[in-house]
Amino acid sequence: MFARVRLFLLGVLSLFVVAGCGVRLAYSQLDWLVPWYLSDYVSFDREQRRLLDARLADRLTWHCSSQLGPYAELLGDLERRLGEAAPLDAAALDPFLQRGEAFWQVLMEALVPDAAQMFAALDDAQVAELAAAFARRNTETRKTFLEGSPGQLRSAQIERMEKRLRTWFGRLQPQQRQRVQAWSDALRPTTTDWLAHRERWQTGLIDALGRRHEAGFELEVRRLLTAAESDWSADYRADRAYNRAQTLALLADLVNDATPAQRQTLLGELAGWRADFQRMACAPPSGPALAAH
Numbered sequence: 480m481f482a483r484v485r486l487f488l489l490g491v492l493s494l495f496v497v498a499g500c501g502v503r504l505a506y507s508q509l510d511w512l513v514p515w516y517l518s519d520y521v522s523f524d525r526e527q528r529r530l531l532d533a534r535l536a537d538r539l540t541w542h543c544s545s546q547l548g549p550y551a552e553l554l555g556d557l558e559r560r561l562g563e564a565a566p567l568d569a570a571a572l573d574p575f576l577q578r579g580e581a582f583w584q585v586l587m588e589a590l591v592p593d594a595a596q597m598f599a600a601l602d603d604a605q606v607a608e609l610a611a612a613f614a615r616r617n618t619e620t621r622k623t624f625l626e627g628s629p630g631q632l633r634s635a636q637i638e639r640m641e642k643r644l645r646t647w648f649g650r651l652q653p654q655q656r657q658r659v660q661a662w663s664d665a666l667r668p669t670t671t672d673w674l675a676h677r678e679r680w681q682t683g684l685i686d687a688l689g690r691r692h693e694a695g696f697e698l699e700v701r702r703l704l705t706a707a708e709s710d711w712s713a714d715y716r717a718d719r720a721y722n723r724a725q726t727l728a729l730l731a732d733l734v735n736d737a738t739p740a741q742r743q744t745l746l747g748e749l750a751g752w753r754a755d756f757q758r759m760a761c762a763p764p765s766g767p768a769l770a771a772h
Contacts, residue, residue, distance in 0.1 A: 551756035569727035595697040
C-alpha cells in the first residue's frame with residue numbers, strides 16, 4: 480500500500496490509470512476503485528470508510544484541478560518530440576521521464592496528510608492485518624519474479640516488456656523483439672535488492688504504526704512516502720540508474736525503428752491520453768484552495 484511503482488517511460492505518466500480500463504473510466508471511478516484496492520490490505524469499518532471517502536474526494540478535486548493539465552502538457556510535448564524526424568537517444572527521452580517522476584513526487588507529498596490520518600485511525604487488529612497482507616503479497620511477488628530457472632525468468636521479463644510495448648506500438652517486428660531481448664540481457668539484476676528494499680519499507684511502516692498516536696507520526700509517514708530511496712545502497716542505486724539508461728535507450732531505438740503504422744499508433748495513443756487528461760481536468764474549487772501540503 481502506497482508503495483512506489485516505477486513503470487517504463489510512457490506508463491509513468493499515467494499515475495491513476497487502472498490496467499484494462501480506459502483512462503477516463505478509471506479516473507472517474509477512483510472514489511470506489513481506491514477503497515476496493517486498499518481493502519485487500521485492511522478491512523475498514525464504517526467510520527474509517529467515511530473518513531477515507533472524504534479525504535479521497537478532497538484529494539481528487541485537488542488532483543484534477545491542478546495536476547491533469549500539466550500531465551496533458553507533458554504528453555503533448557512528448558508527442559511533438561516523437562513526431563519530429565530527428566533521431567532519438569536516451570538523453571532526449573530522459574527529461575520527459577524526469578518530469579513524470581516529479582509529478583509522482585508531488586502526488587506523494589500531497590498524500591502525506593491523508594495517509595497519516597488514515598493510518599492513525601487503524602486499530603491494533605488492523606495493523607496486524609496489514610502486516611499479514613504485506614507478507615502474503617511478498618510471497619506472491621517472490622514467486623512471480625524469483626521462482627524458476629534463469630531462462631524462464633528472462634522469458635517472463637521479455638514478455639512483460641513486450642506486452643507493455645504492444646500497447647503503444649502494436650505488433651512488434653522481429654528485429655524489435657530481438658532488441659527487447661538484448662535489453663533484457665543487458666540489465667543488471669536488481670530484483671532481489673528491490674524486494675528486500677520493499678520489505679524494509681513495509682517493516683518501517685509497521686514499526687511507525689506502533690507510534691501512530693504519538694507526536695511526529697506524520698513526519699515518519701512523510702519520510703516513508705517521499706524519501707523511500709534514502710536507504711538504498713550505493714550499488715543498488717547505481718544498478719537502477721544503469722537499468723534506467725538501458726530502458727531509455729531501448730525506447731529510443733524502438734521509436735527510431737518504428738514502421739509508419741507503429742509511429743501512427745504511438746502518436747495516436749499519446750494524443751488520446753492527452754485529450755483524456757484535458758477533458759478530465761476540472762476547475763479549482765471555490766473558496767479556500769485545497770492545500771497539497
